[in-house]
Amino acid sequence: MLARPTTPAARLIPAIDTGDPARAKVLATALAPHCGALKLGLELFMADGPHAVRAMAAVAPVFLDLKLHDIPNTVAGAVRSLLPLKPAMLTLHGAGGGAMIGAAREAAEKAGAARPVLLAVTVLTSIDAAALAATGVAGGPVQQVLRLARLALDAGADGLVCSPQEVARIRDAFGERPLLVVPGIRPAGSAAGDQARTATPAEAVAAGADWIVVGRPVTGAADPAAAAQAIAESLPA
Numbered sequence: 001m002l003a004r005p006t007t008p009a010a011r012l013i014p015a016i017d018t019g020d021p022a023r024a025k026v027l028a029t030a031l032a033p034h035c036g037a038l039k040l041g042l043e044l045f046m047a048d049g050p051h052a053v054r055a056m057a058a059v060a061p062v063f064l065d066l067k068l069h070d071i072p073n074t075v076a077g078a079v080r081s082l083l084p085l086k087p088a089m090l091t092l093h094g095a096g097g098g099a100m101i102g103a104a105r106e107a108a109e110k111a112g113a114a115r116p117v118l119l120a121v122t123v124l125t126s127i128d129a130a131a132l133a134a135t136g137v138a139g140g141p142v143q144q145v146l147r148l149a150r151l152a153l154d155a156g157a158d159g160l161v162c163s164p165q166e167v168a169r170i171r172d173a174f175g176e177r178p179l180l181v182v183p184g185i186r187p188a189g190s191a192a193g194d195q196a197r198t199a200t201p202a203e204a205v206a207a208g209a210d211w212i213v214v215g216r217p218v219t220g221a222a223d224p225a226a227a228a229q230a231i232a233e234s235l236p237a
């Protein structure tokens with residue numbers, strides 16, 4: 001399994017969000033020397049599938065963010081189908097429940113020591129308190145993140161995806177054991193876009209994030225490698 005990062009640069013996971021495989025290759029090649037892993041999500045996977053994963057894995061560990069969410073049997077099958085691609089990290093949706101996460105863990109164990117880190121997505125970082133309430137969930141984002149975190153960790157998830165605004169509360173409740181991967185990161189002065197629960201890279205790491213996921217502030221910069229380096233340099237040692 002991918003080990004916890006030990007240097008500031010290794011904490012950074014740029015999100016390679018593009019449907020253009022050629023652009024993805026350019027970004028991955030430029031950013032690989034400045035990060036701990038590269039995130040490949042739905043946009044690129046829908047466009048280029050397993051080929052994109054193999055191409056990215058040739059330059060850096062791959063955080064495959066597909067947010068699997070289905071009945072346990074189907075998610076276990078999806079995990080088995082993904083294992084030959086050797087993703088370093090893989091996301092499941094925490095709202096899929098304990099049986100789904102347990103089935104995913106059992107399927108992932110087939111890869112032995114090389115299995116991917118299994119991360120449960122809690123409450124998407126684009127969702128604010130009002131949007132969460134509109135889905136019928138009682139309590140605010142922090143309460144729901146802690147509820148889903150307990151369920152996921154008890155069911156066999158290695159860690160969680162949460163916003164920087166819940167990191168300290170998760171550390172208080174669950175200690176150092178869960179691996180925390182944190183999107184919703186915005187360097188000072190950068191546009192929030194559709195992200196609702198945000199913090200700066202340094203704030204997220206100071207709160208206890210293991211990895212930070214940064215997409216547009218890096219990939220939309222004139223020099224993505226320089227933007228990644230600047231973020232790494234802003235992090236506590």
Ligand SMILES: O=c1ccn([C@@H]2O[C@H](COP(=O)(O)O)[C@@H](O)[C@H]2O)c(=O)[nH]1
Pocket residue numbers: 015017039041065121123124125126161162183184185193195213214215216217
């Ligand atoms: O709750 C979540 C889960 C995943 N993401 C992903 O992270 C990146 C963030 O990109 P930005 O451009 O920095 O906003 C993106 O790939 C999301 O799919 C998330 O933002 N929030």
